[in-house]
Amino acid sequence: MPSSKEYAMRRSALPRVGLVRGVAVVLGLTLVLAGCGGGKDAETGPITYGGSTWLGHYPAMVAVEQGFFEKAGVDVDFKSFDTSSARMTAVASGDVDFASTGAVSALSLMASGDDSFVLIGSQDKYLRQEGLVAQRSVKTMADLRGKRIGVPFSSSSHVILLDMLDKAGLDPKKDVKLVNMDGTDMVQPFRSGQIDAATVWQPSFAELRKLPGAHVLGYDTDTSFFKQYGFAPGPDVLVMRKEFVEDQPERARKVADAYFQGLDWLKADAKRAVPVLTGYTKLEAKEQQDYLADVTWLGKDDQVKFMAADGEFVKSLDDLAALMARHKLIGQAPKVGDWVNTDVYSGG
Structure with a gap:
């Protein structure tokens, strides 16, 4: 902890x-x-x-x-x-x-x-204040298979990621490697390629998106939870x-x-x-x-x-x-x- x-x-x-x-x-x-x-x-x-x-x-x-x-x-x-x-x-x-x-x-x-x-x-x-950011080489959710994803465990971003993986048919325990890290610690591992993607909230979400090649694979508004209830x-x-x-x-x-x-x-x-x-x-x-x-x-x-x-x-x-x-x-x-x-x- x-x-x-x-x-x-x-x-x-x-x-x-x-x-x-x-x-x-x-x-x-x-x-x-x-x-x-x-x-x-x-x-x-x-x-x-x-x-x-x-x-x-x-x-x-x-x-x-x-x-x-x-x-x-x-x-x-x-x-x-x-x-x-x-x-x-x-x-x-x-x-x-x-x-x-x-x-x-x-x-x-x-x-x-x-x-x-x-x-x-x-x-x-709040809308679009959290999401999944990926490296240039990860163009779709399917491309996450076998990749390392940074996320603060047991957080709202963790739940968002699990929802997105479920929708994509990816098993979080078998198909990807989840790496527990604070949002403030994600920028350098992302920049160096130690992680292939990350899910986090603002302001770290915005900082990741500014990195070369980074792009958003999904926002909090793309989750099944949001589509059912209208919030993240x-x-x-x-x-x-x-x-x-x-x-x-x-x-x-x-x-x-x-x-x-x-x-x-x-x-x-x-x-x-x-x-x-x-x-x-x-x-x-x-x-x-x-x-x-x-x-x-x-x-x-x-x-x-x-x-x-x-x-x-x-x-x-x-x-x-x-x-x-x-x-x-x-x-x-x-x-x-x-x-x-x-x-x-x-x-x-």
Whole structure:
């Protein structure tokens, strides 16, 4: 498992990473440590949001920088993590109260039996932000047979790759060689020919496409999952610590309300948000604006219906969990509806 090192600087430039193998082991350790004391002060201490520079965290960045949390009377710290697994482990241990994460990492914890968190929503739909990039010699999916493909294991990109291989009739265990690597580590192996293709998200996806001879074999929008549900495998979800929602319901509602004020501000005029976001992402203004153009934001009023336990989104997460179980990324697939809680949208 990669390091669970985290960076508390609000304006860090860490990439979005979705590796979640070994979460259960780390989680068990952190829960033991959390039980030894030193927890947050209920009702008075700062609230911690767990994020990174991935686009799913943009509303939280805006809510911090534009003062929406402060105006709501809640003190929120933005803490960046280098992996989704580290972020979710921090939620489970009580060090993070509120976070966005790719669904794959959340499903992995659910499958391990962890119920320390709840799903409260999904803030975005993004298009063509992940995909499979290949060398010039790999012209079609069929040409991948016998080739080496870099991908962060147990991530949304891993699921996208498995879906594409399934559609092409390629067995991921027999017909290709999958190489586990972080997105930030892919450029040099691709350039030197150590890997023949790679599947990853932005900004590494864009960096690979700039290399000589590189071309896209498929986007997240080419997956069977997208064609069925209208969004990419491993969509972003919003999670809160279960004890936070149950023991501090008013504060939890204020946090959710201020977060979605940030989202609405971003949605109303993405261009004005660029200088706010680049302080975190370190992207060039034009590149930042291009990323924003491919995102559809889902507001507070969308959440209760969107997260209905018998609704299409939750059903899609059940199907995603089943796919992960089929490929042995997790054990038994969890029933996602058991983790849904939209109480933060009532009574506020």
